[in-house]
Amino acid sequence: MKKIISFLLLIAIVLTACNSKPTEKKKTGKVAVVVSTLNNPWFVFLAETAAAKAKALGYEAKIFDSQNNTALESDHFENIIVAGFDAILFNSTDADGSVANVLKAKDAGIPVFCMDREINSLNAATSQILSDSYSGAVAIGKYFTQTLNKKGNYVEILGLVGDNNTWARSKGFHSVVDNYKEFKMVAQQNADFDQNKAMEVMESILQAHPDIDGVFCGNDGMALGAYQALLAAGKADKVKVFGFDGAEDVITSIGENKVAATGMQFPKVMAETAAQYADEYIKGRRDFPQKVPVAVELVTAKNINNYIAYGKK
Numbered sequence: 001m002k003k004i005i006s007f008l009l010l011i012a013i014v015l016t017a018c019n020s021k022p023t024e025k026k027k028t029g030k031v032a033v034v035v036s037t038l039n040n041p042w043f044v045f046l047a048e049t050a051a052a053k054a055k056a057l058g059y060e061a062k063i064f065d066s067q068n069n070t071a072l073e074s075d076h077f078e079n080i081i082v083a084g085f086d087a088i089l090f091n092s093t094d095a096d097g098s099v100a101n102v103l104k105a106k107d108a109g110i111p112v113f114c115m116d117r118e119i120n121s122l123n124a125a126t127s128q129i130l131s132d133s134y135s136g137a138v139a140i141g142k143y144f145t146q147t148l149n150k151k152g153n154y155v156e157i158l159g160l161v162g163d164n165n166t167w168a169r170s171k172g173f174h175s176v177v178d179n180y181k182e183f184k185m186v187a188q189q190n191a192d193f194d195q196n197k198a199m200e201v202m203e204s205i206l207q208a209h210p211d212i213d214g215v216f217c218g219n220d221g222m223a224l225g226a227y228q229a230l231l232a233a234g235k236a237d238k239v240k241v242f243g244f245d246g247a248e249d250v251i252t253s254i255g256e257n258k259v260a261a262t263g264m265q266f267p268k269v270m271a272e273t274a275a276q277y278a279d280e281y282i283k284g285r286r287d288f289p290q291k292v293p294v295a296v297e298l299v300t301a302k303n304i305n306n307y308i309a310y311g312k313k
Contacts (some may be wrong), residue, residue, distance in 0.1 A: 053275035075244030088277035094162035134261035136296025137172030151182035152213030158190040159218035198225030220247035
């Protein structure tokens, strides 16, 4: 009887082995993070946060630097499509020029989730998670007028002309300041969101317009560049500088009364929302909002203790 039972157990084991399928290794999804530039700490933080969130959700993540070049961005998209990435977390180089790249990804079945920078299309990206730059600049405009007692000569330094954030911030600022007739904008020039360019632009402007009271810059990098030029000219204690972003160096500078104020964006919110949406898309969700606004908060010396770089404490 024992021999019969042993024989039957042996047969059962053999049959189970024959019928079982080899264990298949689960494929790890891949998420691409494409950013306009890594030559700016704010975008480095955005990219690294997006990649970290994607990895935490179980994906491989790779960062691509477009170096503010739409042609290089196009190369990245082509490589991403060929490599079979599952989703793209995207910070564009140009609101119009980047649309074609996003449409290529869409045609290849790869969803694109925009972070911070908008593209001018409502049917290309799966969703766009964007700072409310206009409202943030309105708040800065109000504080600007209060700080300068509703009068004075001022300069505006713009970012990239192809970025919608540049014009949203400028329009929001002017929607307030232009109501005060004793303000005069003596110069308006772009510096491409670059600190060194902004310093050079400010140096040039000061030669033509030495008597100014304030400078509004479209991002914090340019605010720091403008401040450096003012410092070198011996005017840093007389001219109020205003930025936009919430970058680490400017948060420190506000605490030291070097920069008057900035608009705090929340790149962590945008990056992590984009990564979360990508995960949900890959798992089957399709009903995403086309645009998700993220509020911008005014940071001044009065409330600086509530903030750290790129967010709240």
